[in-house]
Amino acid sequence: MNHVEVARAVSERGELVLRRCQEGAAPAVLELRANGIFVMDSRETSTERALAGAALDVVARPRDVLVGGLGLGFTLDQVLADPRVERCVVVEIEQALVDWMRDGTVPHGPALLADWRAxxxxxxxxxxLAGARPASYDLVLLDVDNGPGHLVHDANARLYQRELQHTARAVLRPGGALVVWSAAADPALEATLRSVYGEVEARALPVVLQGRELHYWLYAARVPCPA
Ligand SMILES: C[S@@+](CC[C@H](N)C(=O)[O-])C[C@H]1O[C@@H](n2cnc3c(N)ncnc32)[C@H](O)[C@@H]1O
Structure with missing residues (x-):
């Protein structure tokens, strides 16, 4: 595998690196690392897209969507493919990554971010989440770590705890949903979400990585509609 560094930035959380990786005659892929930890690449993006799909499937009128974590934008792209969506706010902690998406360092970034709904x-x-108006979103999608058990930044641990999930629930409208991406099954997260929302679905998504079959997970929690 041949790796070429495309961009590098340093923030208060440490180092963010974007690399282009090429193996033989296969198309090159982009890879994002934070402090040396693999965050994602553009090779296997089915579950980043499925995160959006699973959420959009369970809500009748997903007009307003909040996404935690821009990454390389595959979840956002899938959200915007749904004509019911009127606005998608993406919250990304790394300014440099947003710059790389806007200035074409990530080649598909400028067209994606040009969508007026984004x-x-x-x-x-x-x-x-803490600053959002109550009941202002139909969907909240969280993909900021490799899962609650594999944090990219330690401070993100609170995102998967009851207090923050109560905050997330409050920004959702009745009938709305929160979906969390995880690289591994996480019964503790499932229990936390069940205690906050009542209804939770855990879904295993098969992926093939470097010839190995494994599963990534989505946890979808619903805010009940009033009776
Ligand atoms: C796995 S990537 C997201 C992938 C994205 N779903 C996609 O389709 O490309 C995780 C992103 O979350 C960002 N991130 C990590 N912690 C965050 C936080 N607390 N708030 C906002 N963004 C965060 C990272 O910088 C990274 O861009």
């Missing part, structure tokens, strides 16, 4: 905000999703 609004990218540089902030911590925990702060964005």
């Amino acid at each position: 609004d990218v905000v540089v902030a911590d999703i925990a702060a964005a």
